[in-house]
Amino acid sequence: MTTTTSAPPVSAGPGPAKVRAWPRTVGVSLTRIGIIVLAAALVELAVELRWATPLQVAPPSIVLPALWDGLTTGNYLSLLGTTLAEVGVAFLCAATVGTTLGYLLWRRPLFGRAYEPLLYALASSPIVLLYPVSLVMFGRTPVAVAVLGFVAGLFPVLISTYQAFRRLDDTYIKVAKVLRLTPGQSFLRVLLPAALPSVLVGLRLGLTLTMLTVIAMEYLANVGGVGAELSLAYLRLRSADMYAVLLLIISLSVTFLFLLNLTTRLVVKR
Incomplete structure (x- = not known):
């Protein structure tokens, strides 16, 4: 009589896809x-060989100390705080x-169909060119900068939210009716979670445009902040x-x- 023994369970380890993805991620970074x-070294070499003057292109050997000095003295941190505020x-209001x-x-589908072309036209227009209007209405103050940033970030968020709910399957609405949810409960528990990934795309674009417009407005009107x-x-x-301030702005954009x-x-994982 033969007896069969079951093999011990194999512990689940990281999947092969994750194992292969890790070296790839490190390699990309x-x-x-x-x-x-390499780019910094080439700039430094170009200035050393007199291919460019320090007035045209500041080498990293003087840009990095200038950036460090501005951060340690608190000057850049104060300006960065103004821009972030x-x-x-602006983005909180736009969102x-x-x-x-x-x-x-x-x-209200009737209003949606009526205003959709206008929204696309406004979203594609250069909002930053309205900075003289904002200055006339609110003066050379941070309010004028925030208002223009709000307008720039509003339309991407609005359009993406509208399109996200339009693309929802009718099943979500039927589920909300079956559960006898109120309009508020239906929105918070069923509709919003289903549309959230697409809404986040618009929020990301809205935040990007808000930040770019705020910095551009600061630069053009010379009103507070890093711009x-x-x-x-x-x-x-x-x-x-x-170039130190440019490096600070680029670092801020990358962080965002x-x-x-x-x-x-x-x-999306949730």
Whole structure:
């Protein structure tokens, strides 16, 4: 009589796809860092060989100390705080108003069909060119900067929210009716979670446009923030400070983009 013994259970380890993806991710990150270091070295070499003057292109050997000095003295941190406050207020208003109006346009299809072409036209227009109007109405104040940032971020959020609810399957609405949910409960528990991934795309674009418009408005009107510091350094021919502020703005944009992509992935996984 033969007896059969069952094999011990095999512990589940990381999938082969994740194992293969890890070296690839590290390689991509190292490649990006290498490209940045190579570009900085080429700029430094160009200035050393007199292919370009420090007034035209400031070498990293003087830009990085200027950036560090501005951060340690607190000057850049104060300017960065002003810009972040303007971007935060403008984007919070754009996200609130945009998602609300987008949902209401979906609930009223007649208004949605009537205003959709106009919304696309406004979203594709250069909102930053309205900065003289904002200055006339609100003066050379942070309010004028925040208002223009709000307008720039509003339309992408509104359009994406409207389209996200339009693409929802009728099954979600039927589920809400079967569960006898109120309109508010139906929105919060069924409709919004289903449309959230598409809404987040519009929020990401809205935040990007809000930040770009705020910095551009600061630069053009010379009103507070890092954009005004960039304009001042340019007008005074302070090349090192100008490139230091540019590096600070680029770092801010990269940080925002990383956080937005991380938030989107976490929400989509849920």
